[in-house]
Amino acid sequence: MTNLRHRLLQALHRFNAAHPWDHNAHYHPxxxxxxPRRFGRxxxxxxxxxxxxxxxxxxxxxxxGIDADPExxxxxxxxxxxxxSTAPVTYTVANALDGGPGGSYDVITCVAVLHHLPLSEALAGFRGQLRPGGTLVVVGLAREETLGDHLLGLASVPANLAMGWVKSRGRTVPRPVSMTAVTRPAETSFGDIVREARRELPGARLRRRLFWRYTLVWRRA
Structure with a gap:
């Protein structure tokens, strides 16, 4: 079973290399x-x-926008x-735990970053930077642990192949990558993330998603 899984993962990696697409950008819409339709910072x-x-x-x-990678x-x-005609965007080289240079915010987004950080500290930091009425949205990665996790991961394989095929049709040049940092596997299970999020962010809504992601939405009262 382990050898079969390994061969399937290798085949998936080869397909992704031939038909690249951004799993994180998929969740931007x-x-x-x-x-909200309009917000401040x-x-x-x-x-x-x-x-x-x-x-x-x-x-x-x-x-x-903050990122630890200067390049x-x-x-x-x-x-x-x-x-x-859009709002000004200020980019700063900073560690995610340092917070942004703008003080407090009406919206905070965090995509495929939280698993690189100490979970409790990061969530508490986001809570402290969010203004009353503000919204935090996280798209993250979790370690597969339960049967449900593994089944959703398996369901993501054919969906990933289909999306890669559709998104790469007619594209001759691979889309530029949105990050250069090495991505490490997630070490925290979804269940542990849910428990920690509900402790730090009461009322947070979390859900497992396709393409090996989960989402978190929290609105500060």
Whole structure:
């Protein structure tokens, strides 16, 4: 069984290399649907090359993107046009636990970053930076532990193949990656994340998702 799983994962990696697509960017439209049509300050934690930050700028008054990788922050600045009709976007090289330079925020987003951080400390930090009435949206990775986790992971395989095929049709040049940092496997199970999130963020809504992701939405009273 282990050998079969290993061969399937290798085949999946080969297919993804031939038909690349961004699992995190796939959730950007979903993230926007969790947010008000207009809001003030927004912070994107682990902004990568700024794809989500630029989407937030369409609705926000100000957007701040932080990332620990200086090269990817430079790339985000290059890709973000100055003087456009959207809100200004400020990119800063910073550790996610340091918080953003703008003080407090009406919106905080965090995509595929939380599993790199001490969970309790990060969630408490987000809570402290969020203004009353503000919204925190997380798309994260969790370690597969339960039968439900493994079944959803298996269901993600054919869905991943289909999405890769559809998104790569007619594309001759691979899409630029949105981050350069090495991604490490998640060590915390979804159950543990749920328990910690509900302790730090009472009323938070969490859900397992396809493509080896989970989502968290919390609105501060």
């Amino acid at each position: 979903w993230i926007l649907r969790q947010l 927004a912070l994107d934690v682990g902004c990568g090359s700024g794809d989500l930050a630029r989407l937030l700028a369409v609705r926000a008054a100000e957007v701040y 990817i922050v430079d790339r985000a600045r290059e890709l973000t046009p100055a003087g456009s």
